[in-house]
Amino acid sequence: MAGEVPNLEASKLTALVVDDNFVNQSVHHKLLDRLGIKNDVVSNGQEAVDVHCSGRNYDLILMDMDMPIMNGIQATRRLREMGIESKIAGVTTRAEEEEVKEFMEAGLNDFQEKPLTISKLVSILHNLELYVQT
Amino acid sequence: MQRQVALIKQSLFDQGYLDEQFIELEELQDDANPNFVEEVATLYFKDSARLISNIEQALERGSFDFNRLDNYMHQFKGSSTSIGASKVKTECTMFREYCRVGNVEGCLRTFKQLKKEHATLRKKLEQYFQASK
Numbered sequence: 001m002a003g004e005v006p007n008l009e010a011s012k013l014t015a016l017v018v019d020d021n022f023v024n025q026s027v028h029h030k031l032l033d034r035l036g037i038k039n040d041v042v043s044n045g046q047e048a049v050d051v052h053c054s055g056r057n058y059d060l061i062l063m064d065m066d067m068p069i070m071n072g073i074q075a076t077r078r079l080r081e082m083g084i085e086s087k088i089a090g091v092t093t094r095a096e097e098e099e100v101k102e103f104m105e106a107g108l109n110d111f112q113e114k115p116l117t118i119s120k121l122v123s124i125l126h127n128l129e130l131y132v133q134t
Numbered sequence: 135m136q137r138q139v140a141l142i143k144q145s146l147f148d149q150g151y152l153d154e155q156f157i158e159l160e161e162l163q164d165d166a167n168p169n170f171v172e173e174v175a176t177l178y179f180k181d182s183a184r185l186i187s188n189i190e191q192a193l194e195r196g197s198f199d200f201n202r203l204d205n206y207m208h209q210f211k212g213s214s215t216s217i218g219a220s221k222v223k224t225e226c227t228m229f230r231e232y233c234r235v236g237n238v239e240g241c242l243r244t245f246k247q248l249k250k251e252h253a254t255l256r257k258k259l260e261q262y263f264q265a266s267k
Contacts, residue, residue, distance in 0.1 A: 023213040117158045
């Protein structure tokens with residue numbers, strides 16, 4: 001599966017990458033680009049909340065768990081309290097059952113363990129019914 | 135030259151410095167971003183140099199704030215995982231285990247090994263990217 005980019009029609013989807021790590025930001029941004037998904041990048045949960053307060057909205061949010069100022073769990077909860085109905089996928093290196101459970105209960109729609117790959121991203125899109133493969 | 139590139143790359147995988155995540159990154163390269171992997175690697179080494187410096191300073195202070203050290207190492211592990219830096223990732227994991235049990239000697243020993251693996255990876259990737267041009 002590595003290297004096989006699905007033959008998608010031009011995507012009109014938009015996404016927000018929420019991660020404090022510059023390497024992850026770069027990789028996740030490129031992965032989304034590769035699937036034709038226009039995306040913005042922010043560095044922590046507070047910035048994710050702020051960008052929504054400014055009126056932006058996204059089909060998909062890729063949310064890291066551990067971030068300064070406001071972590072992924074807090075940000076997910078806050079976004080749901082604000083009435084944001086975007087699909088939120090948690091993406092983190094933490095995979096202990098209790099940690100995943102807490103993250104999911106904050107309001108995630110899906111969860112993937114890092115590192116994110118094309119196939120994991122496609123899996124997220126499939127799980128969240130965000131595109132139809134042509 | 136192509137053969138040299140292939141040999142350098144193969145040795146990086148055979149010796150365990152890189153894992154399949156690196157190949158995932160290479161698959162993302164296209165005409166629009168032909169140097170994507172090198173750019174990500176540059177970001178990684180810039181970020182990891184900062185983290186190594188932070189950890190060194192924290193260890194030199196001698197107070198051993200294991201929570202702070204673990205936080206730094208969590209970030210380091212995250213970056214290393216995303217670029218496929220397998221040996222460095224393993225050392226990060228071990229260091230965090232030593233933090234968890236408060237083992238100073240283990241932390242110091244592992245950090246020394248981590249810096250060695252990191253420096254070797256950096257040198258080999260520089261050779262690889264240079265040979266690929």
